[in-house]
Amino acid sequence: MAGAPVEALRRVPLFADLDSDELHQVALLFKKRHFVQGETVMREGTDGAAFFLIEAGEASVSVAGSARANLHAGDHFGEIALIDEGVRSATITAVSELDCYGLTYWEFRPLLLANGAIGLKLLQSLAQKLRSAEAS
Amino acid sequence: MSGVLPLAEVADTSVFGSKAVGLGEAVRAGLPVPDGFALSGQTVEQVAAGDEATVSAVIGTVRPLGGPLAVRSSAADEDGADASFAGQHLTLLNVPTVDALPPALAEIWWSANSDSAISYRKRVGLFTRPSVAVVVQRLLDPETAGVMFTRNPVTGADERMIEASLGLGEAVVAGLVIPDSYRLDREGNALERRPGLKRIAIRRKEGGGTFEEEVPAAAAEQHCLGDDDLAALSGLARRCEEVYGPGRDIEWAIADGTLYLLQCRAVTR
Amino acid sequence: MATNAAAEKLRFDAPGPAFYELDPVHFPRPLTRYWTEVHPAAFASGTADFARYYGMLIGGLAMSYVNGFGYKNVLPPPEEEIPQRFARADEIFEGKLWREQLKEWDETAKPTAIATHRELQAVDPDALSDDALKAYLRRCRDHHAAMIEQHMRFTASAVVPTGDFVAHVSDWTDVPLPELLGLMRGASPVSAGASAQLERLVAALRGDPDAQALLASTDDPHRVLTELRAFDGETGAAVTDYLDLVGNRPLDGFDISEPTALELPDALLRAIRTAVAGDAEANDVEQRIADVRAKVPEEHRDTFDELLGEARLMYRLRDERGVYSDIWASGIMRRAALGAGRRLASAGRINEPQHVLDAGLEEMCGLLDGAASPSADELGSRAAYRAAHSAKDAPATLGTPEPPPPDPSGLPPGIARLMRATGTALGALFGSSEAEHEEHLLRGLAASPGIYEGTARLISGAAEFERIVQGDVLVTISTTEAFNILLPLLGAIVTDSGGLLSHSAIVAREYGIPGVVGTRQGTELIADGARVRVDGTAGEVTVLP
Numbered sequence: 040m041a042g043a044p045v046e047a048l049r050r051v052p053l054f055a056d057l058d059s060d061e062l063h064q065v066a067l068l069f070k071k072r073h074f075v076q077g078e079t080v081m082r083e084g085t086d087g088a089a090f091f092l093i094e095a096g097e098a099s100v101s102v103a104g105s106a107r108a109n110l111h112a113g114d115h116f117g118e119i120a121l122i123d124e125g126v127r128s129a130t131i132t133a134v135s136e137l138d139c140y141g142l143t144y145w146e147f148r149p150l151l152l153a154n155g156a157i158g159l160k161l162l163q164s165l166a167q168k169l170r171s172a173e174a175s
Numbered sequence: 176m177s178g179v180l181p182l183a184e185v186a187d188t189s190v191f192g193s194k195a196v197g198l199g200e201a202v203r204a205g206l207p208v209p210d211g212f213a214l215s216g217q218t219v220e221q222v223a224a225g226d227e228a229t230v231s232a233v234i235g236t237v238r239p240l241g242g243p244l245a246v247r248s249s250a251a252d253e254d255g256a257d258a259s260f261a262g263q264h265l266t267l268l269n270v271p272t273v274d275a276l277p278p279a280l281a282e283i284w285w286s287a288n289s290d291s292a293i294s295y296r297k298r299v300g301l302f303t304r305p306s307v308a309v310v311v312q313r314l315l316d317p318e319t320a321g322v323m324f325t326r327n328p329v330t331g332a333d334e335r336m337i338e339a340s341l342g343l344g345e346a347v348v349a350g351l352v353i354p355d356s357y358r359l360d361r362e363g364n365a366l367e368r369r370p371g372l373k374r375i376a377i378r379r380k381e382g383g384g385t386f387e388e389e390v391p392a393a394a395a396e397q398h399c400l401g402d403d404d405l406a407a408l409s410g411l412a413r414r415c416e417e418v419y420g421p422g423r424d425i426e427w428a429i430a431d432g433t434l435y436l437l438q439c440r441a442v443t444r
Numbered sequence: 445m446a447t448n449a450a451a452e453k454l455r456f457d458a459p460g461p462a463f464y465e466l467d468p469v470h471f472p473r474p475l476t477r478y479w480t481e482v483h484p485a486a487f488a489s490g491t492a493d494f495a496r497y498y499g500m501l502i503g504g505l506a507m508s509y510v511n512g513f514g515y516k517n518v519l520p521p522p523e524e525e526i527p528q529r530f531a532r533a534d535e536i537f538e539g540k541l542w543r544e545q546l547k548e549w550d551e552t553a554k555p556t557a558i559a560t561h562r563e564l565q566a567v568d569p570d571a572l573s574d575d576a577l578k579a580y581l582r583r584c585r586d587h588h589a590a591m592i593e594q595h596m597r598f599t600a601s602a603v604v605p606t607g608d609f610v611a612h613v614s615d616w617t618d619v620p621l622p623e624l625l626g627l628m629r630g631a632s633p634v635s636a637g638a639s640a641q642l643e644r645l646v647a648a649l650r651g652d653p654d655a656q657a658l659l660a661s662t663d664d665p666h667r668v669l670t671e672l673r674a675f676d677g678e679t680g681a682a683v684t685d686y687l688d689l690v691g692n693r694p695l696d697g698f699d700i701s702e703p704t705a706l707e708l709p710d711a712l713l714r715a716i717r718t719a720v721a722g723d724a725e726a727n728d729v730e731q732r733i734a735d736v737r738a739k740v741p742e743e744h745r746d747t748f749d750e751l752l753g754e755a756r757l758m759y760r761l762r763d764e765r766g767v768y769s770d771i772w773a774s775g776i777m778r779r780a781a782l783g784a785g786r787r788l789a790s791a792g793r794i795n796e797p798q799h800v801l802d803a804g805l806e807e808m809c810g811l812l813d814g815a816a817s818p819s820a821d822e823l824g825s826r827a828a829y830r831a832a833h834s835a836k837d838a839p840a841t842l843g844t845p846e847p848p849p850p851d852p853s854g855l856p857p858g859i860a861r862l863m864r865a866t867g868t869a870l871g872a873l874f875g876s877s878e879a880e881h882e883e884h885l886l887r888g889l890a891a892s893p894g895i896y897e898g899t900a901r902l903i904s905g906a907a908e909f910e911r912i913v914q915g916d917v918l919v920t921i922s923t924t925e926a927f928n929i930l931l932p933l934l935g936a937i938v939t940d941s942g943g944l945l946s947h948s949a950i951v952a953r954e955y956g957i958p959g960v961v962g963t964r965q966g967t968e969l970i971a972d973g974a975r976v977r978v979d980g981t982a983g984e985v986t987v988l989p
Contacts, residue, residue, distance in 0.1 A: 041225040042224070042225070071223075071281065072285050073281075073282075085291065088290045127290070291906075291926065322945040322946075328944065336944065338943040347943060347945065347946060348945075349923075349924050349942075350939060350942025350946030350947055350949070350961065351942070352941050353889075353941050353962040356889075356944065364828075367831055424945075
């Protein structure tokens, strides 16, 4: 089966406002990716290329060397890469064998350009994130 | 058009990448290339995406090769950039059977789309989407393997420079050993022979993958190529030049006493 | 699997009943026939001389050649001389008799040698008749033999005081050997390639903008040197003076097979450019001496000063005795032989001028007389043999090992001290004699040309990539495509393993930064954060103090 399970996508706040059809379109773009235990999934300060959704396994998050959180099935990370190709803000390491669904901005971009509605909704969720980050 | 072709039929670099096309030319010229297929960038992406139709087509076409397999990326969008420099080129050795091919292809796709690959492309000014084609061949179990340049890359002299080590040639390409080094003139006479320090050999593992085997001290410092081998390599250099022209970077391997050509591309430096 | 068929055919028989050791440090390749004929007698005579002078318990050293490879053995002392040797060893230290040798060197041996070198090198072999050329070849050979003997004669004086100093300080402190040898720095300008002539040259060039412009040009180096020689006034004179001094020296090694400086104008020009551009090396040797002295127990400090003084006094003799004796003479012999070689090649008698270097001296003269042997092909195959083999093809020892030398502590003090000093010197200095003033120097394969100085960063893998900052020198075991991402930041690349066709070598060349691969121990010997100079043209990495 190609792509990520739609249900998994539903839980991602960034995609919260997408309807079923839009979610399906996005879900189809994902590809499976496996990381071995101990592998660095992404490194703080380097350019990002893909957004990941965890299907199974555990990953740790650290910023400036200090551990911040652990991620599990259903969690996601790296969404900034879909928007602005910017640098990663944290280092993510696979604590166990890690199965993910990944989406690169190359794949996401055409969809965004073709479907303005998705873009608008992404902007709205991001704006929300910003407001809550500023508030805390 | 078909995204999976036997090497003999591969000619389009924008679809199959220069490594595959180079090998295609070699096969058509009668050079000793191990049997194999080329998979287009689009095919690789579809397999990575999990598209069932593409996956079965690939497995069905490649199955006659048997196993184990060597899977090498063949960058399809050089844009004139030097391949060895601009690419994040992944080679997967010892994919044990054709059924293990789809995950290997996915791994290759991801390596071309990884953070560091994309970062690197941006840094060197390649802003287009990466497209990575693949070459799949029977994996050899060589006694010796390595690299040969048909021109001295340091002095520019009209010589053949050969570096050789035991086992799979990755040990030489990736610089894991100090290889034996030989310089020959155009006629094949040895101008210099310098034994290296070949402490490890890359060998195939049962069930897939490779491992680093420790080489006993005596063998590590003994010449691994004799006069017959050098004569064969000299002949191969000449034939490659006839097909491709001067200034070639050749990857070769000697398995069961037979010399094979694994790659032949332009010397960049 | 094939092995080197040629090496398999070589038989290595011990030349006699003794125990023989290969000397790959001085002789990494097989020697020419000429050398194997000239060297042994001169070597034995010179070493016997220093053994007697110093009262050593050896008769001298002998060098034998098996398949062209040099094997050394120690000769026993003449029994009847042993009592006077014991006495002599005491006299040596009481009278500091090495100073007598230094005096002889400075006042007689060195100036006489230099005068003969200059006289011989002023002859143009191409202008000589065949008979005159033969006579000239024999003169050059005789001079070379005398110079080899001279070199060996001064060997003990060159090393015993240093060995004595090191042996004593090793008893008092645990300062490592390379650091102790480093205290000699500044005592020998010639070790650093310096000389009065080089100083004069540097001064002249620095004062002459036209000459500097020419020096910096990328024109044919041979032409650049010729033009610099022709400059008016002080510049031309200084260039000529310098080239006369160093031009006929082999750049590496001792045999007539080694090219001389004038034959490698590129390397020569590079050396001159470096000298002209170079800042004086920060000389903190005084401080380092003080540091070591502070570690010596107070009751020994006066002795420390005395021994160090003698070692530093004698230190320059180590290099001078070679550079001004047989090294120069070898270059002169080569030049003469090549003159014969050109003549023989144009007569069709040999295939290439340099093949003459594989003929013995009398064979060279015979060829000039029209002798039938050795044939052109025979000489060609001797040359090919030497090119195709290295010390790695030869066994490290031949014959049965001897019992170890007597425990020095059971011997009279003079001899014991001498043996310790010599043992320390020959063991450490001889073994690393090439490397001594090259401590902190690593050699590898010259993968990508250029010279770069920067901070070494030891990187074991992608996890450490972020430690690299702009201008660093990457030091690692080997590289893969994953390292490409670092290239825009790097000033140079150094690896432990890998060949000239490996990934690291290729990317260094493509990226145009200096690269030295296959150093074997770069990651062990270079500390993270150390300042290094990477010379990708010479294949050397120097850890800077």
